Amino acid sequence: MNEVRIDKWMWATRIFKTRTIAAEACKKNRVMVGGVNVKPSRMIKVGDIIQVRKPPITFSFKVLALAQNRMGAKLVPGFMENVTTPDQYEILEMNRISGFVNRAKGLGRPTKKDRRELEQFTEPDFLDDGFDFEFDFNSEDEDK
Template sequence: MDKVSTPLPFREGTGEGLSLARIDKWLWAARIFKTRSIAADACKNGRVSIGGVGCKPSRPVKVGEIIDVRKPPVTYSFRILKTIEQRVGAKLLPEIYENVTAPEQYELLEMNRISGFVDRARGTGRPTKKDRRALDDFLNLEDL
């Protein structure tokens, strides 16, 4: 007999009603990181913390915990509403976590984008000496 089961993206609680999932899986499933290996590397490198304490990729997360994810220059904060292990669509994300990032962090991000960033067309390669001099002249004119 064929046993067909459709896995649910939301993990049901066990025992005390607490549902657990690995932090690297949850970060990937909640679309905070593009791949699970990137999420695991972020945990290993100390860019992810739970309650202000760094964590390993295998650390279980619980509903209600606050996760801080450092993606320089901003530190994003998320409150877990549901634990999941399978990636879900973007429309379901408000059910998964609440973004509790401070508004100052977004202001910092905007200031970082504006200040000192010179946009170059993708694929143009490294600027030539002439291009660098023209860019330096242009930037020095703004300082006057």
């Protein structure tokens, strides 16, 4: 086995959950070999660098060995090496930190957790300082 289909290899090495999803990613121009978009039937060989765009970042993998059958997660490092550049991980980290503040329009309503965090951020702290406003200021005057 000198070559294997790229969609089959990406499924076998657990980059994608199903082979259909791997093939769809190729059809949507999210998979590149050598900077060129590839079809799902593209044959790959050992040493190829595969770039997979999973917005917002592009992952890069070096093919160390070929596989046609799905494998356990512990075996994956023997078949591929993650050569993604650090700047791509910085983009991912920045996206994670920004969280719900930069929610894209149309991505749905904030969750309960988002709402609570937003309220905690916008509510002033002095409203919850433990004062009990039910005591009567005029009670001393009435005793006299």
